[in-house]
Amino acid sequence: MARRIRDWFFTVPFLIAFCLTLVVFDIAGRIARPFGMRPFEWVMAALQRTLISVFRICGTTIEVTRSPAIEPGRGYALISNHQSLFDIVLIGGLLFSNYPKYVAKQELAKWIPSISLNLNKGGNAVIDRGNRRQAVAAIEEMAKTAQARDVSVVIFPEGTRSRDGQLGKFRRAGSITMLEGADQLPVVPVTIDGSWRLLRYNLKPIPFGTTVRIEFGDPIPRTPGDSAAVSAQARQVISDNLDRWRGND
Numbered sequence: 238m239a240r241r242i243r244d245w246f247f248t249v250p251f252l253i254a255f256c257l258t259l260v261v262f263d264i265a266g267r268i269a270r271p272f273g274m275r276p277f278e279w280v281m282a283a284l285q286r287t288l289i290s291v292f293r294i295c296g297t298t299i300e301v302t303r304s305p306a307i308e309p310g311r312g313y314a315l316i317s318n319h320q321s322l323f324d325i326v327l328i329g330g331l332l333f334s335n336y337p338k339y340v341a342k343q344e345l346a347k348w349i350p351s352i353s354l355n356l357n358k359g360g361n362a363v364i365d366r367g368n369r370r371q372a373v374a375a376i377e378e379m380a381k382t383a384q385a386r387d388v389s390v391v392i393f394p395e396g397t398r399s400r401d402g403q404l405g406k407f408r409r410a411g412s413i414t415m416l417e418g419a420d421q422l423p424v425v426p427v428t429i430d431g432s433w434r435l436l437r438y439n440l441k442p443i444p445f446g447t448t449v450r451i452e453f454g455d456p457i458p459r460t461p462g463d464s465a466a467v468s469a470q471a472r473q474v475i476s477d478n479l480d481r482w483r484g485n486d
Contacts, residue, residue: 241442244295248442251294256350258287263350270358278336278388281355285329292323296446297435301331304455307425309334312387313456314380314419316412316471317427318404318479319393321436324429325352327451328391336388338379340411342366360388364411366396373414380418390419391427394468402433404479407472409465416464423456424467426474430482452478 262284269276289299307313313335317328329337338361346356346363356363362379364372376392383390392415394407416424431449438444454474457467 240445244442244445247295247445248440251291251443252440254291254294255288258284258291259350259352262287263354266351266354266358274360274386277359281351281359282329282333282336284351284355285326286333288326289330295435295443298446298448299327300448300450302450302452303331304425304453306455307332307335307453311335312383312419312422313389313425314416314422315389315391315425315427315453316468316475317391317393318429318475319395319398320402320429321398321432323432323435324393324398325391327429327432327449328427331451332389332453337391338362338383338388339390340364340376340379340392340415360386369410372411376411376414377418380415384419384422390415390422394472398436399433402430402479404472404476407468409468412468413464416468420461420464421459423458424471425456426454426471426478428452428454428475428478430479450482454478 262280266277266280269280292299315328315337317324325339338359339356340362341356343363343365346353355361360379360382362375364375366372380390392412394412395405396408399405429451431447434447435443457470459467
């Protein structure tokens, strides 16, 4: 009981700060958008950096390992496991200078301040998971546009977040489409662990003192026709990292 009271004590101000941040940056993003994509991206990058700081209210520790081969200001194709709705914030806030674009379900693009604005106006792929043709076309357009601008693209090939942190099966269609559309962007495997615990009780409350680990691996160079192989290679890196962190290797 004492632990639950403590968790709620910090969850309430966290949620207030999180929501206020979304509202403030939604306004800022709408002001920046008419001046072009890059000013809008600066605002969205600042949003995600700020949200990472907000996690400290709940005592969340974020342990980051980043390959020195990842260069600021250039594009990559990021393949990540998926444990939480907060994974987008983590990747965007930590790789803010690479301006990552996401594949996201259309429900997220409808009602969330800042997040929905970014998904709709920031060059992301908003997909209808019940319409394969629309989803493939949206992912392909995002990938090609991002590659032309030398910014990054992100996909969570599991398709849905893991409720217990276990790595799920990768759905090939989305990741292959993205990798084929951005066939010159090096692939960065991204491993996330612990973020699922933040939503263990669906925000009611957020467990205090959660540790989240995230690793941005070495970029994998591209060769023609390598999409399936490089996706499998990225999954193996993620799986090996999770096993190593949990002492299963």
